[in-house]
Amino acid sequence: GIVYREGTLGSRPSVPTDAAELERRARRRMSRAAWAYVAGGAGEGATMRHNREAFDRWRIVPRMAHGIVERDLSTEVAGTPLRAPLLLAPVGAGALVRRDSDVHIAQGAAAAGVPYVLSNQGCSPMERTAAAMAGTPFWFQLYWSTDEPLVDSLVGRAEACGARAIVVTLDTTLLGWRPQDLNLGSLPFARGQGIAQYTSDPRFMQLARERAATPRTAPTRVTLGAIRTLLSMSREHPGGFWRNLRSPEPRAAVETFLDIYSNPGLDWSRLSTLRARTALPILVKGVLHPDDARRALEAGVDGIIVSNHGGRQVDNAIASLDALVSIRAALGPSPTLLLDSGIRTGADVFVALALGANACLLGRPHIYGLALAGADGVRQVVENVVAELDLTMALTGTASLSSLSPSLLTPAPH
Numbered sequence: 180g181i182v183y184r185e186g187t188l189g190s191r192p193s194v195p196t197d198a199a200e201l202e203r204r205a206r207r208r209m210s211r212a213a214w215a216y217v218a219g220g221a222g223e224g225a226t227m228r229h230n231r232e233a234f235d236r237w238r239i240v241p242r243m244a245h246g247i248v249e250r251d252l253s254t255e256v257a258g259t260p261l262r263a264p265l266l267l268a269p270v271g272a273g274a275l276v277r278r279d280s281d282v283h284i285a286q287g288a289a290a291a292g293v294p295y296v297l298s299n300q301g302c303s304p305m306e307r308t309a310a311a312m313a314g315t316p317f318w319f320q321l322y323w324s325t326d327e328p329l330v331d332s333l334v335g336r337a338e339a340c341g342a343r344a345i346v347v348t349l350d351t352t353l354l355g356w357r358p359q360d361l362n363l364g365s366l367p368f369a370r371g372q373g374i375a376q377y378t379s380d381p382r383f384m385q386l387a388r389e390r391a392a393t394p395r396t397a398p399t400r401v402t403l404g405a406i407r408t409l410l411s412m413s414r415e416h417p418g419g420f421w422r423n424l425r426s427p428e429p430r431a432a433v434e435t436f437l438d439i440y441s442n443p444g445l446d447w448s449r450l451s452t453l454r455a456r457t458a459l460p461i462l463v464k465g466v467l468h469p470d471d472a473r474r475a476l477e478a479g480v481d482g483i484i485v486s487n488h489g490g491r492q493v494d495n496a497i498a499s500l501d502a503l504v505s506i507r508a509a510l511g512p513s514p515t516l517l518l519d520s521g522i523r524t525g526a527d528v529f530v531a532l533a534l535g536a537n538a539c540l541l542g543r544p545h546i547y548g549l550a551l552a553g554a555d556g557v558r559q560v561v562e563n564v565v566a567e568l569d570l571t572m573a574l575t576g577t578a579s580l581s582s583l584s585p586s587l588l589t590p591a592p593h
């Protein structure tokens with residue numbers, strides 16, 4: 180409603196209403212390194228293409244004269260009430276795009292009334308981002324550290340600042356092959372970007388201090404790279420540049436982070452210990468195989484996010500939407516399944532829900548909104564997707580999300 184009213188009044192939105200133009204305009208506002216990191220994918224980019232092609236293989240079949248005037252887009256996922264079946268996906272190192280990225284994204288999400296999943300590699304301490312959500316529910320995304328006390332510390336902080344669920348991302352035990360970043364030599368984490376959740380954590384800083392106290396074989400040299408790291412860290416965490424310059428901690432913090440942020444040895448039995456360590460609902464993110472989905476449920480999770488990380492991890496991987504179809508077929512109707520990777524429009528959300536998703540997460544598009552217009556850009560991107568979903572429901576005679584089913588779709592002709 181709002182989108183059309185504003186549109187017909189002739190005011191031009193500061194954020195384009197279609198995904199392609201949104202991406203083009205955002206690119207012009209972003210540095211080369213930021214664009215490479217955000218828009219880039221693994222390898223040749225085949226997974227990113229597959230994500231989109233999977234949507235292209237389905238057609239929506241509109242329905243007429245159904246008499247439905249009001250739609251209800253609300254639902255509940257893992258105990259969190261949603262006004263629309265959409266959440267903002269966790270994104271690390273957003274400060275490449277805009278300073279205080281997480282706070283702006285949180286404000287935009289709150290203005291649109293949708294949850295944001297705070298990334299473990301965010302650029303603000305989670306307590307600060309949580310405050311910016313101003314009461315709108317949010318979740319916390321965890322990378323399972325090799326240091327178990329750090330896992331407990333991060334989860335405890337998430338509980339204390341009001342997160343409504345913990346999302347464990349399983350698909351990034353190692354960072355994928357990212358040629359765009361590699362070619363520019365610009366991987367953000369190696370430069371200390373996106374580690375604010377860690378440098379604000381007492382357990383992590385204890386580890387970093389222990390490391391800093393360990394005598395080095397080679398003396399610390401003040402290189403240009405080290406100064407850059409110091410600068411970006413002081414932007415992210417309290418203490419500031421001068422304090423950091425005098426202490427050996429920042430370098431040790433970056434090294435500690437690179438060492439322990441993720442545990443390639445994580446397995447289902449270790450994961451299942453989380454159930455006893457938090458009362459919050461647990462979701463796992465990055466599941467693509469029905470057997471993994473089954474094992475996740477056996478490990479006691481409350482929901483599964485079917486995702487290939489936006490095509491950023493394994494090149495030529497199965498499209499997220501195709502994985503959703505086979506996982507829903509294998510698990511039946513009850514388990515909570517969310518989907519991300521390739522969602523660009525309200526019509527995409529409609530298709531994903533018709534194929535069995537309970538809700539979707541939006542990744543890159545909200546970052547493009549952030550690049551163009553900050554918090555308000557994030558809000559507009561979300562409102563546009565929700566508005567198009569609402570219109571699509573109106574034009575297919577679906578009064579509520581529970582009436583979305585595969586019968587509203589047909590496979591594209593070959």
Ligand code: FNR
Pocket residue numbers: 216217218268269270271272298299300301320348464486487488489490519520521522540541542543544
């Ligand atoms: C991500 N993603 C991600 N996922 C996660 O669990 N933790 C993280 O810190 C990040 N960081 C991150 C940064 C950037 C720049 C991007 C683009 C993505 C993955 C993200 O949550 C989501 O799975 C994908 O972005 C969804 O795909 P689309 O919507 O971008 O196609």
